[in-house]
Amino acid sequence: MSRPRLEVADVFHHHGAAWRRAYAGHVSLGQLKVMSAIEHCRSAALGGHVERCQDCGHSRIAYNSCRNRHCPKCQGAAAKDWLAAREADLLPVGYFHLVFTLPVEIAPIAYQNKTAVYDLLFRAAAETLLTIAADHKHLGARIGFTAVLHTWGSAMTHHPHLHIIVPAGGISHDSARWVHCRPGFLLPVRVLSRLFRRLFLTGLADAHAAGRLAFFGELEDLRRREAFAAHLAPLKRKNRPSPGPRRCSAISPAALTASPSRTAACSLSTSAASPFATRTTAAVGRRGIAR
Numbered sequence: 047m048s049r050p051r052l053e054v055a056d057v058f059h060h061h062g063a064a065w066r067r068a069y070a071g072h073v074s075l076g077q078l079k080v081m082s083a084i085e086h087c088r089s090a091a092l093g094g095h096v097e098r099c100q101d102c103g104h105s106r107i108a109y110n111s112c113r114n115r116h117c118p119k120c121q122g123a124a125a126k127d128w129l130a131a132r133e134a135d136l137l138p139v140g141y142f143h144l145v146f147t148l149p150v151e152i153a154p155i156a157y158q159n160k161t162a163v164y165d166l167l168f169r170a171a172a173e174t175l176l177t178i179a180a181d182h183k184h185l186g187a188r189i190g191f192t193a194v195l196h197t198w199g200s201a202m203t204h205h206p207h208l209h210i211i212v213p214a215g216g217i218s219h220d221s222a223r224w225v226h227c228r229p230g231f232l233l234p235v236r237v238l239s240r241l242f243r244r245l246f247l248t249g250l251a252d253a254h255a256a257g258r259l260a261f262f263g264e265l266e267d268l269r270r271r272e273a274f275a276a277h278l279a280p281l282k283r284k285n286r287p288s289p290g291p292r293r294c295s296a297i298s299p300a301a302l303t304a305s306p307s308r309t310a311a312c313s314l315s316t317s318a319a320s321p322f323a324t325r326t327t328a329a330v331g332r333r334g335i336a337r
Contacts, residue, residue, distance in 0.1 A: 187216030
């Protein structure tokens with residue numbers, strides 16, 4: 047594989063020092079360590095070893111890798127292995143792509159409480175899907191899914207949301223058969239949004255009451271129970287999102303696994319400005335589009 051002309055490390059080498067000075071005080075120690083690791087990856091700063099061909103005697107110096115999980119050079123092979131494993135898990139059915147999004151009022155809280163809020167985001171989304179899918183008024187089956195956390199949006203702003211890939215059906219409660227969903231429709235977006243909103247806000251309030259949340263700077267006042275409750279109150283009263291346009295297009299299983307955020311098929315999307323927005327799109331499986 048040929049080396050790209052421009053790497054993340056090159057950008058850091060040329061502009062990293064100026065960027066760190068410009069944003070001093072706004073970048074965490076962990077983020078600075080990641081930048082440093084990427085800058086020094088496979089360079090003399092990390093040491094190295096000599097590789098020598100046993101046949102011709104040719105030798106070359108190979109510098110050590112930083113092995114940081116954020117480094118694009120170190121994680122390339124791991125990413126390919128992960129994608130191959132996910133593709134092997136695909137069933138011969140259609141798939142749906144769901145997005146669970148937190149509102150802008152929650153994003154700063156999530157930024158200062160990543161472990162607690164992101165864990166709650168996964169749990170609330172999972173419980174929402176499992177509960178609604180198990181209901182006989184909807185699918186009436188036990189489903190499985192793969193969820194991936196994205197903490198930044200396409201505009202490179204902090205925007206926590208989950209991308210979830212769900213098969214177009216599930217296993218019956220007696221484990222005797224496969225239950226297919228309706229053509230081009232998995233679960234009602236409004237019902238998912240309402241339950242997800244309730245579960246997440248309840249869990250967030252419980253975490254605050256148990257002292258598992260920390261607040262700094264502009265959010266410091268949210269340490270008080272009354273202020274925190276007042277901050278969350280408007281989120282319970284905002285208008286619920288309404289279904290959007292529907293359209294269908296094919297996508298390969300490899301693309302489904304590699305880039306779930308780009309699955310644009312048979313969409314049932316909600317307004318991005320709505321709190322706790324839930325978007326559902328049908329994607330293609332090994333046997334074609336879910337129609």
